[in-house]
Amino acid sequence: MKENRNESLSALLWMAKYSKYKLIFSVVIAILGVVSGMVPYFMISKITLEALKGETEFKRMMFYIGIILLGYTGKIVFHAISTTLSHKAAYSILKRIREKLAYALYVQPLGEVLSKPSGEHKTIIVDTVERIEQPLAHIIPELISNVLVSVGMFLYIALVDWRLGILALGTMPISVFFYKGLMKRYAKYYKEYVKANNHMNAMIVEYVNGIETIKAFNHAQDSYGKYTQAVAANGSSKTSFFKKTLWHYSAVMYMMPATLLFVLPGALYLYMNASITAEALITCVVMSFGLVSPLIIAMNLTDGVAGLKTTIGEVLNILNKAQLNRPSNFVCLNHHGIEFNEVSFAYETENVLTDISFKTTPRSMTAIVGSSGSGKSTIGKLIMNFWNVKSGEITIGDVNINKVPLSQSSELISYVSQDNFLFNMSVKENIRIGKKEASDAAVIEAAKKASCHEFIMTLESGYETLVGDAGNRLSGGEKQRIAIARSILKDSPIIVLDEATAYTDPENEVIIQESINELVKNKSVIVIAHRLSTVKNAEQIIVMDQGEIVSKGTHEELMITSGHYNALWHAHTNSELIHRRKEVI
Secondary structure (H helix, E strand, O other): HHHHHOOOOHHHHHHHHHHHHHHHHHHHHHHHHHHHHHHHHHHHHHHHHHHHHHOHHHOOOOHHHHHHHHHHHHHHHHHHHHHHHHHHHHHHHHHHHHHHHHHHHHHHHHHHHOOOOHHHHEEEHHHHHHHHHHHHHHHHHHHHHHHHHHHHHHHHHHHHHHHHHHHHOHHHHHHHHHHHHHHHHHHHHHHHHHHHHHHHHHHHHHHHHHHHHHHOOOHHHHHHHHHHHHHHHHHHHHHHHHHHHHHHHHHHHHHHHHHHHHHHHHHHHHHOOOOOOOHHHHHHEEEEEEEEHHHHHHHHHHHHHHHHHHHHHHHHHOOOOOOOOOOOOOOOOOOOOEEEEEEEEEEEEEEEEEEEEEEEOOEEEEEEEEEOOOOHHHHHHHOOOOOOEEEEEEEOOOOEEEHHHHHHHHHHEEEEEEOOOOOOHHHOOOOOOOOOOOOOOHHHHHHOOOHHHHHHHHOHHHHOOOOOOHOOOOOOHHHHHHHHHHHHHHOOOOOEOOOOOOOOOOOHHHHHHHHHHHOOOOOOOEEOOOHHHOOOOEEEEEOOOOOEEEEEOHHHHHHHOOHHHHHHHHHHHHHHHHHHHHHOO
C-alpha cells in the first residue's frame, strides 16, 4: 500500500476506486442538482430587472415562476438520484473494506491479531468503517459539486464586474484563517475522542462476553465500574472535543455568509458613481446570495474531512500491518514430513524458542512434551502458520513453509486444540466446516467416527440443532468431539493435536481418545501433550524445557537417558495415582 494513502483524502479516493463509476456519475448528477438550485437566483434577478423596466406581463412572469419551480424540482430530483447512487457506491465500498480487513486479520501473524481485545477489532470493522460511509456518500459528490458551482457563481459575478468579484471574496481570508485553526484542532481532538470511543466499545464487548464469569465470581461491581468509567470518559472526551472546536467552527460559519456585507455596499457605491448598470447591481447582489449557500454546505461537509484521517488511519493500521507473506500457486511436496532447522521465535521481545531442530517421519506420531511455558504449544502454532519464525526455517515435504500458500497449508494440516471454537449454527454445519462440499452422509459418517453421533441424535433437532454462541449449548467434551469430527471430515494428511485432552474429564477422555485414534489413522501426527500416558507409544518424543530441546527418543529410550523426561513421567504418574485414589474415595 502506498504511503500517500495515509493522507485522508488520498486514502478516501483510493477506497472510492472500487465503485468509481457510480461515484463519478453521482458527482455529475449532484452538479446538475446544485446548478438547478441556482436557477431560482437567476430567475429572481431576471424578474427584478424586468419589473424595474415596467415589463410585468403576467404570462411572462408566470413562465419565469414556472422555471423557478422547475429549478427547485430539479434540485430535489437530482439530489435524490445522486444520493442514491453515492450510497449504493458507499455500501459497496464498505463491503470491500470489511472484506479486506477480515482477510488482513487472516493473513497477519496470530500474535498481532491477539495483541488487541476482540472488542477493538469489532469496533474498527463495524463502527469505524461505518464512519467512512458519510464521507463516501456525501463528501465526494456534494463537496465537489458545491465547490464547482460556487466557483462558477464567482466567475459569473466577476464577468459582470471584476471589482464585485473581488468583493465577493472579501470575507474569505478571515474564514480561511479560522478554518485552518479548526482543522488543526479538529484532527488532534477528534483522534482523542475516537480513542475514548473505541475503548468504551471494547469495554462493552468485554463486559458482555465475560458476564458469566463476572456473575460466578461476584465481580459485577468491578467490571461494571470499568464499563461506566469508559462510558464517562467517552462522554467527557466528546464534550471536550466540541468545546475546543466550537469557537473556530462558529467563526467560520459566521464569516462565510458575510459576503453580502461587501458586495451590497460596493455595488451601491459603483452604481451611484455610474460605474455599473442597475442590471449589474441586481445581478451581482442576487448572485452573491447564491455564492454563499453552496460554500456553507461545502464547509459543513469538510467538517467530516477533518476527522477522516483518524478514521481511515485506524483502517489502514490493520491493512498495513506485516503479513504472513506466502505465494498463491500450489507447490509440489515430496512427502508430509515436517522439519525444524535451527528455528528461533519470540513474542515481541520475549524469546520463546531457541535453535529448535527436529524431523518428523511421514505417517508416524511425534510427541512434544514439557512443563508449562516450555514452548511446546508454540511449535504447533508455527507449523500452523500462526506466526513467522524469527530465524531458521520450517519445511513440509522438503519445501520451506514460507513458500507454501496459506490455502494449501490449511488443506494439509488439521489443528485440534483444547479449546476449539464452534460457530452459532447447526451441528451439521459446524462439522461441515472441515469440508464445505461434503454431503450429509459424509458429515454423519465423520460424526460416527468421532463418537459423537449418539449424543447428537439426543439433541432437540439432531444435526440441525444450533450449538449457541461459541458452542455454549454443548459441554466441553461434546464440543471437542464435534471439532474432531470436523477434522476427520477434512481428512488432512497432517494432524496437530495441541493438548487436545488436557482439560477433559475422565468420563469423556476415553471417548475423545477413541475419536482421536480414528482421526490420526495413517496420518503424520504431531501431539503436544500434557498427559504423557497418551503419547507413550509415539515413534518420537521431543522433550522441551525453557524453549530448547533437551532430549529426543522413544519412551523407553528417554526413561533411560533423560532425567528431565523421567521427572515429567513420575510427576504425571503420581498425579494420575492421586486422581484415582480420590475417585475411589
